[in-house]
Amino acid sequence: MSAPNKSYDPVEVEALKPEVVEQARDEAIAAFAAAADLDELKQAKVAHTGDRSPLSLANREIGALPPQAKAAAGKLIGQARGAVNQALAKRQAELEAERDARVLVEEAVDVTLPFGRVPRGARHxxxxxxxxxxxxxxxxxxxxxxxxxxxxxxxxxxxxxxxxxxxxxxxxxxxxxxxxxxxxxxxxxxxxxxxxxxxxxxxxxxxxxxxxxxxxxxxxxxxxxxxxxxxxxxxxxxxxxxxxxxxxxxxxxxxxxxxxxxxxxxxxxxxxxxxxxxxxxxxxxxxxxxxxxxxxxxxxxxxxxxxxxxxxxxxxxxxxxxxxxxxxxxxxxxxxxxxxxxxxxxxxxxxxxxxxxxxxxxxxxxxxxxxxx
Incomplete structure (x- = not known):
């Protein structure tokens, strides 16, 4: 079994470059903000926080780094993913509030009106x-x-x-x-x-x-x-x-x-x-x-x-x-x-x-x- 590569320079890993991580973070936050409803937000969530999202793939690269480089890379990815999750939760709360308000208007029932519990029948x-x-x-x-x-x-x-x-x-x-x-x-x-x-x-x-x-x-x-x-x-x-x-x-x-x-x-x-x-x-x-x-x-x-x-x-x-x-x-x-x-x-x-x-x-x-x- 081979030992970790202690001479590997983390700067050479494209996915772990600060500018690449920041770009993936910003794209995720922008996608959440652009979601018009909960269905679109769900699609954006899969694209930017799922297993195949840019930040998830970058997180997998940390395991191959030498010990002295893992802390900095982990902090960089962790902060980016935290910002993404925070933006996702905020947008989801906003869209759910909009949905609930719309349902209250569109599906309003006047409970003061009388209701005929016995359906209208018919003679044979x-x-x-x-x-x-x-x-x-x-x-x-x-x-x-x-x-x-x-x-x-x-x-x-x-x-x-x-x-x-x-x-x-x-x-x-x-x-x-x-x-x-x-x-x-x-x-x-x-x-x-x-x-x-x-x-x-x-x-x-x-x-x-x-x-x-x-x-x-x-x-x-x-x-x-x-x-x-x-x-x-x-x-x-x-x-x-x-x-x-x-x-x-x-x-x-x-x-x-x-x-x-x-x-x-x-x-x-x-x-x-x-x-x-x-x-x-x-x-x-x-x-x-x-x-x-x-x-x-x-x-x-x-x-x-x-x-x-x-x-x-x-x-x-x-x-x-x-x-x-x-x-x-x-x-x-x-x-x-x-x-x-x-x-x-x-x-x-x-x-x-x-x-x-x-x-x-x-x-x-x-x-x-x-x-x-």
Missing amino acids: PLTTLAERIEDTFVAMGYQVASGPEVEAEWLNFDALNLHADHPARSMQDTFFVEAPDGSADSGMVLRTQTSPVQIRAMLAGEPPLYAVSPGRVYRTDELDATHTPVFRQVEAIAVDEGITFGHLKGTIEVLVEKLIGGGLELRWRPSYFPFTEPSAEIDLQCFVCRGASVGNPDRPCRTCSSEGWIELGGCGVVNPRVLVAAGIDPNRYSGFAFGLGLERILMNRHNVADMRDMVEGDVRFTLPFGMEI
Whole structure:
């Protein structure tokens, strides 16, 4: 190991020359003074006090000096670094004071003003839509009827001409309510449609009868973009002398146009329901693709599954057997009934592409609808 170089002249080390040290000191102090904010001061600090700064590099040269030269060089570098640190601390205090004063002005809060701690809410659009439909029917002379969601099988099925072996009464479509003793034969179900309310209305009064019944219904459907196991229906029934399918068609067309607007086609498909004869399914033209996705793989539509149509519900002329079950003379009276899904109407009315948005409880979905009452 070699000994220190005792004959080395410190004047020959460029970084330790007094004029070079003083220049590095002055440049650092000037850089701190020129910093306009704390970010610029931070950059100047790294440049003039960091490991690669001129004074730090000069300080490393002291170790190579002979003992008799180290004291003078150390004093020179120490005084320069002290002056730099003092200038840095002074400028940092000034900039922090300016920042604090600016924040107090720019971010001032008047604590004397009242603050609403409860954020503004919104009604669920399905509730608003149901009430709007009720208002529409009330204006046409209908009454609003309601009934329990846990319903007797006789009202949910038998009175509607759904016999004991009908597929709709199987576990694949219906939620059956367990009896208190644990048996499955309680005679009660979660209603699969609001049609039992119509039976209750017919049993409670004499024709002429015009009633609308919105409410929740339950079916064992999978939750997807256009289906949900718990959904809302609005059903209407009219029982009077001389009621025909034409009255039904006109009522639905007026209702759909009032709720959704014009420009979308309605499609009537022959169908079968035990409680109506003849029966039909009502489809509305897809509001997203307007039918352009049909047979076009380049423009798929997840809302209508590229079919071009969205199912609204079923309808038909009331089956005479249903009238008999409710104690009404089918030779004198006839009627029509229909059921529409509120979720489907909301999708078409407000361009909601996915039914799951309605049930997930995200306030970002309900807030745009506001507090309409």
